Every structure is written in structure tokens, then in C-alpha cells.
Amino acid sequence: MRYLPLTEADRRVMLAKIGVPSIDSLYADVPSKALLKAPIADLPDHQGEIEVERQMQAFANQNLGTASCPSFLGAGAYRHHVPATVDYLIQRGEFLTSYTPYQPEVTQGTLQYLFEFQTQVALLTGMDVANASMYDGATSTCEAVQMANRITRRKKAVVSGGLHPHYHEVIATLAKFTGFEIVSPQPAPQGGEDLMAMVDKDTSCIVVQYPDVFGQVRDYTKLAEAAHAAGALLIVAVTEIVSLGLLTPPGDMGADIVTAEGQSLGNPLGFGGPYVGLFATRDKYLRQMPGRLAGQTVDAEGRRGWVLTLSTREQHIRREKATSNICTNSGLCALAFTIHLSLLGEAGLRQLAELNHAAASRLADRLSAIDGVDLQTPQFFNEFTLKLSKPAAKVVEELAQRRILGGVPVSRLWPGRPELENLLLVAATETVTDDDMAALETALKEVLR
């Protein structure tokens, strides 16, 4: 077995040194009726790289990858071009095979990139301070609601109908178990929800998405002011982080906590994970933040260096009084994010964001000109909602038969709601070509005919 260095001769010498006759005898504490005497029989034995790779390739061959066909899928996960440099650098063994930087003298590399990552996230969101990552955008948003509950000592969250339903469900699941309340209007792509009407003296926070799940871009400045007047916090969730290269950041609108899905930078779609949750807030709430924080300090010789800090908030110190139970987060995905953003820089991010918006805007023009297609979201970044003359799920299925991944039917997110059945979410990033757009346009005309 190629991963195991011990030889049978080594094992004999080692057992003799320990003073036991066999490896099995080291399991003497296991109740004998539960101790297996041989390998589990109904599972295959070890295999070489050739065989394993062949089997894994066989799984891959049964799928239609987004890179192999025109693809317009979004709804919280976006296909972007990731520069080759990113994947080479994150696979350096010193990054890939290192643990959480609890011993700072031998993890200055990890700690410095986390400090840089935190700075980038704070700048993008327009906030004071960001942590070293959460699992994903949904769990990050859920942590934000819990943080707002702690800060305000209130137990009711007002959640926009424009929040991604997976995010909503994650919050609702925790609410059910910990006894806080969620109120929410119905999802409505054309907006018009009055969230402040749902706010009362028990409301800890209002949660909105920017751009919202239907793609619509909304100004939350007045909502922030109203929330603050009612003693509640405004949480803004961003599922497409590239949008903040072109849009006014939530921090400028008065958000108290900004959470985001960071997958779009550096990370592949990967069928939904692992992704990287971003979490940023105001300095005044720093000590209520969940998750790890890298901070600047000096070493014994007075040189600048980095450590994990303020860990008295965390579970390994505070145990049941911790701000969160999170331990392992998304370190390597955060590294991919920060490398991609370092490559882009100010100018590159701006251009990338403009390319996304241009692609989506041009695609919206083409598709909304088709008979039986109406654009529902007049203001958007790289994703918009169309109302079709037929149920969107069926249309998407027919497009897939033509090897076009034409978007996400809203009914996939909210099944069983007739008013949403004909809605289709369509995203266009810098990876979409004119030929891709033409292919979708032609196919959609055929399918809707």
C-alpha cells in the first residue's frame, strides 16, 4: 500500500519494543464482541492510481460540465475564469498540507495571507473589519443573525423575500432549535416588500440580499436608517462578490454586518462546495464576531508578525459560552480568493465586474426580445429574472437536452408556487461568449414556440 511506510519487519521490531504480540492486541480495550478480526468483507481491497483514477473519471463522464457547454447558471454560485496561477499556488504543500495556524512561528505564511484576506474583504464590503472566513455564504449569514441577537438582546429576525431560500432555510433551521423568530414576506421578483412594517421592538435585525436572489439591485440606505431608528441591525448578504467591484458597497449604505459567498473569486463551482463565507462588520461589534481573526503584532525582536487573536470569543477557549461553535473554516478557499483578488487588483476587478455586467445586459436585451419572454428585473449586475410563457423547469430540461445549461428555474428554489413557476434566473459572466448567447437565444425560441 503506497501510502504506508512501515514494512512487516518494522512492525515486528516496533511491537517487540512496545512489548505486545500484535497490532490487534493494542485494541484490548475494545469490547471483544465489537472488535473486527478481519477487514470488512463486502468492500473492495486497495487499488493503484490507475484503477482509482479510471473509476473517478467514470463518475465525471456521466455529468455535463459547465465548461463543456453554454452555461448561464447562477443563484448563488457562479462560473468565472480562475487564472492558472491560483490553482498552482494553493497546491503548494506548505499551504495545502498545513494546519490551522495555532503555532504562529511556523505559520507566518498562512497568518499573513489571512490578514491580507481580511483587509480585502473589509475593503470590498466597505466595512471596518472582517474575519478569516466561514463555511459559506448561507452559514455566514446565519452567524450574522445570531450575532445581531446577541448585540441587541432581541430574538426576531425580519428576512427579505429576496434572500436566497437556502440562506433563509439555514437561518430558519437554527431559529427553530434555539428559539428565535423569523418573519418574512413572500418572494417577489419585482419588489415592493415593506420590511419595516414587520419590525417591532423585538426585532434584532433585517436581512436583505444585494443584488437580491432575483438579480435586482436595490439601495438599502433608507432601510438601514429605519432599522437603526428601531434599534435593529441591517445585515446585507452578497451571493456574487464580483458585483462589489462595480456596485456601491453595503457598508456605504449603512449595513452593520455584511456576509457573502466568496466562491466567485478563485474557487470552482464544484457542485456546491467547498466554498468560502465572508463576514464583515463594524469595529464596535468586533468582540461579538464569530470565527478566527488574524492580527498584527511584533515578535521578541520587535519585527512585525501575525497571530490568531481575540480567541477568547472562540469555542476552544470559551466552550459553551463561545460566540460560535465553528472551528475548521475555509482556509484554502480563502487563499484561492485572496490570490485571485491579488492578481486582479483594483483595475482588474473593475474590468472583470464591467465585463460581467456587459454580458448580462446584452444577454437580457437579446432574450427579452423573444416572444413569450419578459424581463422582470430592470436593474441588475450579472443575473436577471425572466418570465417565460411556459414553466421554467421544463424549459430548462429541454435546453439541457440540447446541451445548454440555460439558467436556474425559480421553482427549483421555491417549488409548488404557481406564481413563480414560469420564472427563470439567468446569469452571464465573463466566461459567456457571443456564440453561447446566440445558442441560448436560438434554443429558447425553439423551446417556447
Added chain:
Amino acid sequence: MTTPSMPQAGATLSGNKALQIEEPLIFEQDAAGRTAVDLPAVPQHQERLGGLKRKQAVGLPGLSEPQVVRHYTKLSQKNFAIDMNVYPLGSCTMKHNPRLNEKVARLPGIADLHPLQPVSTVQGALALIDRLAHWLKTLTNMPAVAMSPAAGAHGELCGIMTIRAALLAKGDARKRILVPESAHGTNPATAAACGYEVDPVPADDRGRVDLAAFKAKLGPDVAGTMITNPNTCGLFENDIIDIADAIHGVGGYFYCDGANFNAIVGRVRPGDLGVDAMHINLHKTFSTPHGGGGPGAGPVVLSAALAPYAPLPYVTHGPNGFDLKEQDDGGTAFGRLKGFHGQMGMFTRALSYILSHGSDGLRQASGDAVLNANYILAGLKETLTPAFSGTCMHEALFNDDFLQGTDVTTLDFAKAMIDEGYHPMTMYFPLVVHGALLMEPTETESKDGLDRYVEVVKGLAERAKAGDTAYFEGAPYHTPRRRLDETLAARQPILKWKPPVEKQAAE
């Protein structure tokens, strides 16, 4: 005119030390307009941003590609890694990360799948998840598994929520969860996050759960217990079946923290011990890379009693192949834990690792991990002070009695390990052992490598006993940075880079 002074012996003009090269922050290497990507020109289009176009620059630095490559290469060289040498960080399971797993995770048709593609276009992905689930269920002898939790602590959350949902279905969520004092901090944090009161259970003098104390705490308000097995002292809980029977006897459930499943995989199946729920850290037992602190994956195997309450989504076998159940339709699923379906990239790596080892190889790997830990224990037991007598499982635990009278602390000792080219062992954990030093070599280490490691640890212990306290207090000496001031970092937190305030030009 002044003469440049010669550097002191050992010091350099640049501050660099040969292969250790100082590296500023990316923000300190900025040139306006510079970028490391060449993107196409933006085509004509109607702007539809609703007046919300960003008015101010983000403030990101501009670097070229070679600068970025050097930046991260130099940073990487300031890290210790399992690719370099023994990384005996107890309870964290730093084992070899095969690169085959990285390769297959990046295959087109896996890495480029969108989570919301039509199910008809991702049959291979669902089959892959189902195959991994089959292995996890068979290796644990458990009938169900929830695949979506993102890491160990997230798996704990999943397990305790499942238990709470099952109890609620019977009409009473109950109040307390019994958690041993030796538990990982995530256990009490998780129980508290699910609305439970944490009731600590003491360890006995053999490092196991005190069975009598455990039984004395049982009552109708106990929802369950969270027990790590093998436990955080590196010992198998030999009363585990009695513990399971006792908790079931009061109508509670047994959550097993599977962080140390790597010690027993292929040899003991938790389903045979009475476990109701257990998370499996794929980044420990099945070697998905730790990546400097994640991502992980924490699937939770479930007993028949808990299986109906497993969270969404999950893979099912339908008439047209695999299906993905994303909505509850009035069922008993307790809810949703994260966006989309789980850590697919980690599933792919873990399955590749599992298929490589096979049933026989996984059993050999756990056996070698336990053998290696006992070999360290045997090699060090005369020089250091084992916390408990007898053999151990996959990690060897020592207390700091051997340092008594030396003024050298466990922390100092760990820092001296760094200069010798080793990552320190886990320090001061578990909390039930004074000045704990927890060493987990894993199956990755060769006998020769362990012999050298043992010699170094013994040598350091002898140096400490000989009274060379100052040496330990100053360690490490050869790292890119010496000991860092953690108190300063916490008192005056600097958590992001800020542009330097321009100094006024001198008159």
C-alpha cells in the same frame, strides 16, 4: 560621510536569511493601474445598475503576475507542513495528503458542475456521493448518513439537531446534554448552540468517562451525551457499550464525536457500540487536506431511530436514476444546514483516498497509526511522564510532571521542538491533564522518522532537566519570526492593513 557598518555576525543587510526572505504585504507593493490579468475590452452595453455604480475605488493593490507568484511562494516558505516532516499535532490527524485526490477533484465534469444544474445532467456526481455514503455507512455499520455538514463542528450541530428533532417528535426536547470534561471545545459550544444546558462529566483516574458519575447524572431531562471515542486522551472508552445502554435507558441518544475515527476504522464499527449519531471528519480520517484551517467536511452517520430526521438535501434512488431531495414535502427532515448539497470537492478526495486504501488498507492504516503512537509512547515513557498507564490508541499523551522543578513549561518545550524541525505536539489539551503534550504521529511516519523524533524529544527533555531553562524560554531561534506577542495583538487589535499616514515633509 559615514561608512556603512558591517552587519553583526549572523545578521544580514536585508533582514533576509538565505531561503527565508522577508515579504511585505500585497498592499505595500501597489502600483496604480497594474494588474496580473489581461481581460478583453468591455463591449458596448446598456448600463442597468440603477444608479448604484460604485463611486469610490475599492483600495486594492495592483501587482503583476510574477510579483503575485513570488509573494505567495515566499509566504508558503514560512509555513510548516505535513509534506515536510513529522507533524505530531494530537487530535488534528496530520497525515499524508495524496496528490491523486487533488487531481481527481479537479477533473472536468466534477470541478465545473453547478449545484443547481438539472439532476439529469449530474448523475455521475450523485453516484459519487452515493458511493462515498455507502462506504461511510458500511465502515460504521450505520443505516444512514447526512452528507451536507461542512466540517466537524458543523457535523456536531447536525447530530445534536437531529437528536433534538427526534425528541421533539416525541413531545419533549429535554434540557441537558452530558459532555465529558475532556471533550473538544466544539462539543459544549454545539450543545449550547442547540439550546441545551451542558452538564460536564468528570474523567476517572484512567482517563475514561467516570461511569458511576455518568450514571448518577442521568435522568428524564437528559437529551443525550456527546462522547469522543477513542477519547481526547487517546484512549478507547472501554465502558462505551454500558454508556450507550445507560443513555438509551433514560430515552436519550448517544452522539459520538468521530474526530478520532482514524484510530479504529476497519476495526471497530460505531454502530456495534450503540452510537446514534457520529460525524466523520473527512479531513482527518480520510485525509482531505487541512489547507491551513479548512475546508473540511463532516458527514454524520445516523442510527435507524434518528435517520428520519436527517437534514436536507440528500441523494435518493429514483425510477430514472439518482435524485436529489431538496425539499421536505411535509416529511420529518429537521431543516437545512448550508447552501447547496455539501462539500463535494472533499467527497471526491475522500472517495479517492478510500478506494486507494480499500477495506484492507484502511484497516492497516488505523493499525499502523496506533502502532506508531505506541512506539512513541514506549520510546518516551522513561524520559517523559505518560498521563496514563498502559497502551494508547492513535495518540500518546504526556503530562508535564517531567518538567517539574525545571521552570520549563509545556509551551517552552513545544517551541524548542520547532527549532529541531518538528511541528509541536498539541499543548495543554485535553484540559484534564496538567500541561498536556499530545502526540499523534499517524500512519504516515516511517520507523526511522519516529526513531529520530523520539531521540530529539528525549534530548530536549534531558536538556530541560539539566537546567538549561533560558534556552527553552528563548525558543524558537531559527524561525522566520521569534515568539510573537499575543497579548499585544489582543489588547490593540490590528486586523487589517491601513495606508500609512503621510508624514509631513521636514522643513
